[in-house]
Amino acid sequence: MRIEACGITKSFGSFLALSGISLTVDPGELVALLGPSGSGKTSLLRIIAGLENPDSGHVLFDGEDATRRDVRERQVGFVFQHYALFRRMTVFENVAFGLKVKPRKERLSRDEIRARVKELLRLVQLDWLEDRYPSELSGGQRQRVALARALAVEPRVLLLDEPFGSLDTRVRTELRRWLRRLHDEIELTSVFVTHDQEEALEVADRVVLLNQGRVEQAGAPEDLFERPASAFVMDFLGNVTIFRGRAEDGRAHFGPLAIEYPEHAGRPSVPVAGYVRAHRFDLARGEGQKSGFWAVVKHVSPSGALVRIDLSDGELPSTRVELSRERFEALNPRIGDRLFVMPSEMRVFPGHEDGTLTERPPET
Amino acid sequence: MNATREPLQRVQATGGKSRETSDSTGMRRSRAASAAAVRGGLILAAILVMGWLLILPLAVVIGEALKLGVRAYLDAIRSPETVAAMKLTALVVAVTLPVNVLFGLAAGWAIGKFRFPGRSVLVTLLDLPFAVSPVVAGMLFVFLYGRTGLFGPWLFDHNLKVIFAVPGVVLATLFVTLPFVAREVIPLMESAGNEEEEAARVLGAGFWPIFFRVTLPNVKWALLYGSLLAAARAVGEFGAVSVVSGHIRGETNTLPLHIEILYNEYQFQPAFAVASLLSLFAVISLALHVLLEKKRLTGTAKRGLA
Known part of the structure; x- marks a missing residue:
């Protein structure tokens, strides 16, 4: 099913949660609503579900206006952040609930319900837990019960609110891969809310990045990552070090760093911000051809394939650098070492916190 | 090293x-x-x-x-006046308990699940029967429904008797017991939140299925516990009932009032015999109380109990 939201506005008291948001989810797509807390992503999800009414704007399901349709008639599956399992019912009864409360005409027979619930529990790999109560399950198991319960009523769209929010890291990574596989298997139009950029980039076909009730950028994960439309997007999507400086005569100056900024040539001096991703730095023990600055190693965390190194010098902000393990071992930096830090790619955005991008960012 | x-x-x-x-x-x-x-x-x-x-x-x-033997004990309990008092007390409980359950659930649901203007006023009002002395409560009813009271003349014209009659006894008991169920149910309704109800709605359930399958099971032990407290209070209430009942033997005397009359007439053995009935009821409700308290606090109903 195709979901369209057109000009959705919603405020709670004096707080404007959503201001004129529009977005489309194509049939069979898995879309992530990404954003910091308070960006309106959960409100948007709840409006699509029908749990909340927008102040203005429309929600269309397959081109049909569903804005005034009651939640009960929207045929959506909703997975709540804290699962919202029925605590007085067993796993089986939880999953069967949606089937049992259907009007008598549409209701399946007892045996059919039993068979369907068993099948769903097998799908989420929990058929051996059907007699347990939610309080007897782990977080990951509860999450999967919530998913099976939502899928039981054969929804036309699946909505998930921070589906992995309250799980520990290991279970989280496991479960999101599993969700991706499940989505590919059942091809159900799905929207999930998250504040975790890694999760959004890994799982979703398309990411909609929200900020202060507006869509900051929407697109495929690599689009957002490689071609950020604003400083906010660039900042939100990954470890960046932000340098503050000024543009003058076609060059941007950040303390000891200076890079070409031809778009600005011939205009008066303005404040600019230079954004560098952590993996777009290189370190050396001596100055080379590239422009850079000296900084002292403050912290090294060699966990995983990438090694994170935090460096600091008096003037510039502390810098987070990610090196591949090979590069790290070749250089072997220790805390207290003075190293030369060279950005290999920097994006310059006009204004310090001005979220708009007016010029194509140059590369060094 | x-x-x-x-x-x-x-x-x-x-x-x-x-x-x-x-x-x-x-x-x-x-x-x-x-x-x-x-x-x-x-x-x-x-x-x-x-x-x-x-x-x-x-x-x-x-x-x-039991001082005068088992026979005297049984005679005291089986006397027509005691039986009438027992029947009236049972009637009062039979009327006030369902009303209390319905009111408690409605108030608990409204206060526990929703935010609306006047909510805190309602919460405060709920405590009024706890704060007002039962005697004062009884007098309020006399003032409202007595012969010279606010609605007295109208009631008299329509041949309806409230004060010094069974309706008065029931009303006074209702007033005194009203907060018990609501007080127990509100915190549970509040802590359960609305998420389970929302989940049920998304799954297509209507108001009553949600209420009976989701909302009610979550508060059932608190509901029973509150009912027990209300019943115990309804059986034992003296002050408010004493003011409105008129102490008509065999008609408007509840067990506590009957005991007082017997005692005032120096019929000590019968008075204590009837009092032993109330004591027995107290012990039973205390046992149930302990049982329910455990259930209410552990909260999660395991297999077989759900």
């Missing part, structure tokens, strides 16, 4: 500690002994006070009730 030194230091540290313990063992032992003495003394004091204030009176009630 470092690696070997550290465990060594640790061994020394524990060694030092154990030596210190053996040095001061004597002092600790005497301190422990005095602590045990204090503990024992406090426990003994608690038992004595409980025995003096609770067990002894209960024993006296039973002793006095």
Whole structure:
């Protein structure tokens, strides 16, 4: 099913949660609503579900206006952040609930319900837990019960609110891969809310990045990552070090760093911000051809394939650098070492916190 | 070098500690002994006070009730006036309990699940029967429904009798017991939140299925517990009922009022015999109370109990 939201506005008291948001989810797509807390992503999800009414704007399901349709008639599956399992019912009864409360005409027979619930529990790999109560399950198991319960009523769209929010890291990574596989298997139009950029980039076909009730950028994960439309997007999507400086005569100056900024040539001096991703730095023990600055190693965390190194010098902000393990071992930096830090790619955005991008960012 | 030194230091540290313990063992032992003495003394004091204030009176009630033998005891209980009082008390409970359950659920649901203007006023009002002396409550009803009261003339014209009649007794008891169920249900409704109800709605359930399958099961133990408290209060209520009942024997006398009349007429043995009935009821409700309290606090109903 195709979901369209057109000009959705919603405020709670004096707080404007959503201001004129529009977005489309194509049939069979898995879309992530990404954003910091308070960006309106959960409100948007709840409006699509029908749990909340927008102040203005429309929600269309397959081109049909569903804005005034009651939640009960929207045929959506909703997975709540804290699962919202029925605590007085067993796993089986939880999953069967949606089937049992259907009007008598549409209701399946007892045996059919039993068979369907068993099948769903097998799908989420929990058929051996059907007699347990939610309080007897782990977080990951509860999450999967919530998913099976939502899928039981054969929804036309699946909505998930921070589906992995309250799980520990290991279970989280496991479960999101599993969700991706499940989505590919059942091809159900799905929207999930998250504040975790890694999760959004890994799982979703398309990411909609929200900020202060507006869509900051929407697109495929690599689009957002490689071609950020604003400083906010660039900042939100990954470890960046932000340098503050000024543009003058076609060059941007950040303390000891200076890079070409031809778009600005011939205009008066303005404040600019230079954004560098952590993996777009290189370190050396001596100055080379590239422009850079000296900084002292403050912290090294060699966990995983990438090694994170935090460096600091008096003037510039502390810098987070990610090196591949090979590069790290070749250089072997220790805390207290003075190293030369060279950005290999920097994006310059006009204004310090001005979220708009007016010029194509140059590369060094 | 470092690696070997550290465990060594640790061994020394524990060694030092154990030596210190053996040095001061004597002092600790005497301190422990005095602590045990204090503990024992406090426990003994608690038992004595409980025995003096609770067990002894209960024993006296039973002793006095049976003083003239089992036959006299049974005669007192089987006298027409006592039976009438028992019936009236049962009637009062039978009327007030369902009303209390319905009101408690409605108030608990509204206050626990929703935010609306006037909510805090409602919460405060709920406590009014706890704050007002029962005698005052009884007088309020006399003022409203008595012969010279606000609605008195109208009631008299329509030949309806409230005060010095059964409706008055029921009304007064209702007033006094109204907060019990709501008070127990509200916190549970509140802590359960609205998420389960929302989940049920998304799954297509209507209002009543949600209420009976999701909302009610979550508060069922609190509901039973509150009902028990309300029932106990309804059976034992004296002050408010005493003012509105008129003490008409065989008609408007509840068990507590009947006991008072017997006592005032120096019929001590019958008075204690009837009192033993109330005591028995108290003991039973206390046992249920303990059982329900456990259920209510553990909250999660396991298999077989759900």
